[in-house]
Amino acid sequence: MKIDEKEPFENGANPKKEQLGQFTTDNQGEFLTTDQGLKINDDQNSLKSGPRGATLLEDFILREKITHFDHERIPERIVHARGSGAHGVFELYKPMGKYTKAKFLNETTIKTPVFARFSTVAGSKGSTDVARDTRGFAVKFYTQEGNYDLVGNNMPVFFIQDAVKFPDLIHAVKPEPDREFPQAASAHDTFWDFISLMPESMHHIFWTMSDRAIPRSLRMMEGFGIHTFRFINEEGASHFVKFHWKPLQGVQGLAWDEAQRISGKDSDFHRKDLWEAIDSGQFPEWELGVQIVAQEDEHKHPFDLLDPTKLIPEEMVPVEIIGKMTLNRNPDNFFAETEQVAFHPGHLVPGIDFSNDPLLQGRLFSYTDTQISRLGGPNFHEIPINKSIPEVTNNQRQGIHRTQINTGRVSYHPNTLGGGCPFQAGKMEGGFTSFEERIDATKIRARSESFFDHFSQPALFYNSMTSHEKRHIQNAFSFELGKVKTVPIRQRVVNMLLEIDESLAKIVGGNLGLIPAKLPQPITGSIPADGNLEEFHSFKGELPIEEAASLSMADKLPNNIKTRKIAFLVADGVEDDAFSKMKLELENLDAMVMIIAPKQGFVKTSDGNEQPIDESFLTAASVVFDAVYIPGGESVETLVQNADAIHFVAEAFKHCKPVASNSNGKKLLEKALTNTKVDGVSTTGKLEDIVADIKKCRFWEREENPIPA
Numbered sequence: 001m002k003i004d005e006k007e008p009f010e011n012g013a014n015p016k017k018e019q020l021g022q023f024t025t026d027n028q029g030e031f032l033t034t035d036q037g038l039k040i041n042d043d044q045n046s047l048k049s050g051p052r053g054a055t056l057l058e059d060f061i062l063r064e065k066i067t068h069f070d071h072e073r074i075p076e077r078i079v080h081a082r083g084s085g086a087h088g089v090f091e092l093y094k095p096m097g098k099y100t101k102a103k104f105l106n107e108t109t110i111k112t113p114v115f116a117r118f119s120t121v122a123g124s125k126g127s128t129d130v131a132r133d134t135r136g137f138a139v140k141f142y143t144q145e146g147n148y149d150l151v152g153n154n155m156p157v158f159f160i161q162d163a164v165k166f167p168d169l170i171h172a173v174k175p176e177p178d179r180e181f182p183q184a185a186s187a188h189d190t191f192w193d194f195i196s197l198m199p200e201s202m203h204h205i206f207w208t209m210s211d212r213a214i215p216r217s218l219r220m221m222e223g224f225g226i227h228t229f230r231f232i233n234e235e236g237a238s239h240f241v242k243f244h245w246k247p248l249q250g251v252q253g254l255a256w257d258e259a260q261r262i263s264g265k266d267s268d269f270h271r272k273d274l275w276e277a278i279d280s281g282q283f284p285e286w287e288l289g290v291q292i293v294a295q296e297d298e299h300k301h302p303f304d305l306l307d308p309t310k311l312i313p314e315e316m317v318p319v320e321i322i323g324k325m326t327l328n329r330n331p332d333n334f335f336a337e338t339e340q341v342a343f344h345p346g347h348l349v350p351g352i353d354f355s356n357d358p359l360l361q362g363r364l365f366s367y368t369d370t371q372i373s374r375l376g377g378p379n380f381h382e383i384p385i386n387k388s389i390p391e392v393t394n395n396q397r398q399g400i401h402r403t404q405i406n407t408g409r410v411s412y413h414p415n416t417l418g419g420g421c422p423f424q425a426g427k428m429e430g431g432f433t434s435f436e437e438r439i440d441a442t443k444i445r446a447r448s449e450s451f452f453d454h455f456s457q458p459a460l461f462y463n464s465m466t467s468h469e470k471r472h473i474q475n476a477f478s479f480e481l482g483k484v485k486t487v488p489i490r491q492r493v494v495n496m497l498l499e500i501d502e503s504l505a506k507i508v509g510g511n512l513g514l515i516p517a518k519l520p521q522p523i524t525g526s527i528p529a530d531g532n533l534e535e536f537h538s539f540k541g542e543l544p545i546e547e548a549a550s551l552s553m554a555d556k557l558p559n560n561i562k563t564r565k566i567a568f569l570v571a572d573g574v575e576d577d578a579f580s581k582m583k584l585e586l587e588n589l590d591a592m593v594m595i596i597a598p599k600q601g602f603v604k605t606s607d608g609n610e611q612p613i614d615e616s617f618l619t620a621a622s623v624v625f626d627a628v629y630i631p632g633g634e635s636v637e638t639l640v641q642n643a644d645a646i647h648f649v650a651e652a653f654k655h656c657k658p659v660a661s662n663s664n665g666k667k668l669l670e671k672a673l674t675n676t677k678v679d680g681v682s683t684t685g686k687l688e689d690i691v692a693d694i695k696k697c698r699f700w701e702r703e704e705n706p707i708p709a
């Protein structure tokens, strides 16, 4: 497609899907062939010197098949190796021309195709989905002006202020190099050693110690572009912008104990959840929001807009919702699409530009560089998932795995022999021009003093948490540091917590047997010539607000029960009516009901019907469900004798989930729980009671009186 052809994006057309279709094959009804297209007669026996003889080198069919297999792996991503992706569309609610000339942010009739990939950061490709970690949230917009990538995370700040520290951060969190453990975990000495020496990391650490780091679902997390970017309008005027993704499924986290158990029971928990939601037509949606700051207000805030360890509280600059992304199609092939997709924060379209955030500036180098080795050369933009919709017309040629066949003798610019083609595009023709920022500076290896308030924003974050969210943060610090073997590292972190919140430092210190001490915090970087370190110390600045409700997850719950997974525990003799009516009613509200019984196969209901079973107690676990329901009947007499059924209910309760029964089913609840007269336990068998509890997601106050399970 030639640049500027708008039509393919309108009237429901999806030019990316069409483009991918040209590369898609389906083996249905086809003969088996070699890579050269030769039909194969026998794919089960190699060519031998006699039926019991040695295999012949001549066997090109065997050689080709094994050679391909031998080379099927490519290097995994150095970070964000474990990920899941999906196709979708982005629709704009209102034109943003006042701020940006980007076409996909101006024309509300256009549906821009997107591919999104969500990932953990630290773990390898085969690691658990539910590690305590930041999640990547990367979206590729296939716009009519070329690819625009918004490569963000599910947390709005980052660990470090300068890209030069990134390799150290990642080396510290990855498995330790001599022993190659722990996998997908930050709870170890090298990570906390680094953090204890890096006061700027504290804000992000607070986010990773919160439930944001253990999302219930990839569909239930917010996304953030983190850095401040620029919007540029037709007149060339610049506004600073921060990007937000707000999920319409609500925001929810897991319990930490639950997350650890899920890692054993179903380490594909998030991947499967995303796949199944899309497969069943429950398409996840996020609204895109922007926080806009006028150019002249650059220095108006008590923090530096260029500092990626800071966010702009929504209470200070509201988020304006401008459009919606819907993920509506699972990939056809994980490797070809999710594994080979190559994101880059430097893939821009006219109307969007960078700021001088030193973390962003370093990222602009890293992505293509790593992709050249990961995807095997400089032509990875030709891989179908990475191809832009506008045709690529330039003078780049050759390189490994080149697929484009450029005709003609001219591969340079300027030229006359090729009629001057391809032409440079002027501004009016959509040619990209960088924002003309005036720079008058001394070359210096240093950081701005405006970056040194490392403690006011983590304090704001902690202050903004509800009591259960605070408790989870206290427990997460205590868990992570409890796994650290070197006591002085623990002590340094506890000392740093003292700079942020005294009560938190004392609680965590108490759990570790340590007393927080007020000591000078470490400094990083070069020592100034005059030896005066004073101004290099981190400090806790003043913020105009003490709390920001927008930072808490507590009021971001969904107002429906769509895609919630509910386990029905049954056995022979289950009351037909109580069982099938409730199942139907919940499914009508788009919840997902799974029937679990002592054994696979069928159970006989009270009316003698045969009810098929989805899973047995052997294969199912409460941790992968959102709620439990026990319909009554003779089945309950069997279940109260079944240790797995009792454990199932108790574990769901321990993780603060809604647990329900009808009046005849409550015997099992009474057997499993010490107290059934608490919020989130209903025995009425009424749909509205169960639905109200499921909407609340969790009853975290139960953690104050934990039960064994």
Ligand code: HDE
Residues within 6 Å of the ligand: 077, 078, 079, 080, 083, 117, 118, 119, 135, 136, 137, 138, 151, 152, 153, 158, 162, 163, 164, 166, 224, 225, 226, 227, 341, 342, 343, 359, 360, 362, 363, 366, 367, 368, 370, 371
């Ligand atoms: Fe990345 N990051 N990153 N990162 N990043 C990569 O690129 C890097 C950072 C993010 O699903 C790599 O193709 C540096 C912040 C996501 O394919 C690599 C720095 C944010 C993904 C890389 C950062 C991100 C990556 C590894 C510090 C949030 C997964 C493979 C200067 C705003 C994209 C690859 C996907 C991937 C470098 C920091 C988000 C090595 C040097 C901050 C979502 O190029």
